[in-house]
Amino acid sequence: MIPAKFDYVRVGSSDEAIAALTEYGDDAKLLAGGHSLLPLMKLRLATPTVLVDIGDVRDLSYIRDGGDHLSIGALTRHRDLETSELLAAEAPLLAHTAHLVGDPQVRNRGTIGGSLAHGDPASDLPAVILAMGGTLVATGPSGSREIAASEFFEGFLETALADDELLTEVRIPKFGSAGWSYQKFNRRAQDWAIVGVAVQCNGRTGVALVNMASVPIRASAVETALLGGAAGTEAAAVAADGTEPSADIHASVEYREHLARVLVGRGLAEAGIA
């Protein structure tokens, strides 16, 4: 399987990437690690006419301690997330979940920014960043702006990024030893989640769902129930409220709703919420 024809330019900096995006507009797609985009292009489900390769923009690969938060460069690979001592200490939910993405070969190439900008509701990391209450930094011709993770995912494979914007950084609070859980339900180790649940405690408890709508979503009904003093088991019972899962070869709508309730219950329990 070979992608449809496209023109290619490799850039060495974010400024060059933005210049290329400005020049080619919505005909262009950014290529980071390529492990979301290239499979779609090989199936010709995506047919960009210009690929702007940002894979060599290495100054966007970092995990930094920003005092009260952590800053993660958009081109940081899953492999670097799963092996980061800083993340293990301050954001173990992200380090743990990065280890569950795909397989080692995929994690050696795929990036956190690529995963988020792709916006696939079946991906693991968008739900984690949602549960963490993260902030995404988008950079365009007129500078940078911050976008709350909860405002970022707008539609199936669609995000709040403008055509000439590049996702440059992900910011998350420091969580230290606060409770957390990631529940990934799949049939085989390397598969996508049929349903997944990310839970992050930190004063308020963030809960987000994988594959329960056309976008990665917060489990708002669960979060609201917990804020109102509900026990974990009570909150888990409303996990499917407000969701719109689809049916596919792996699961019916009803089964996904059932999985959401069960997995939220397990996730809250593992995170220490009785």
Next chain:
Amino acid sequence: MSTTATSTTAMSTASVTITVNGEAATHEVEPRFLLVHYLRELRRLTGTHIGCDTSNCGACTVLLDDEAVKSCTVLAVQADGHAVRTVESLANPDGTFSAIQEGFRQEHGLQCGYCTPGMLMACTALLAENPDPNDGEIREALEGNLCRCTGYQMIVSSVRWAAEHPDGKVPAGMSAATAAAPGSEA
């Protein structure tokens, strides 16, 4: 296409210089040309197999700058300026098997052999990083490589053999396989 170029003009073809198994070569390719096709068709290194072609099976696994990657999901242009290792690089200079190759022979880590080049490269990356992996670590490291013959147990045993015999030498009287002439690997 040089990585130092400041032009942001997109091109329909690109010149790529890729070092494969220590030898650099330059070709003009279409940007959509996949690394696995580059290796097989332009470099004539057909040890790297195309299996599922959907980044699932791992048969096309090679090392890109010493990291295991699936070459069906990497564009040749992405490897421009980088170093690739394929299964053809594994044998010792005198043609004898490396430790991981000998491990697969001693412990019968293959049957049909289709997945084997990818398995060997994924194992090579594992052992370079973790020379003494336990069975759980081996299975995690190989989760991106599918084998439909062995049931994996013998592959895990093969990696253990290689870890326990890092020089690849079979102890006298311990050979489980009939002696093969140097360089006679399938």
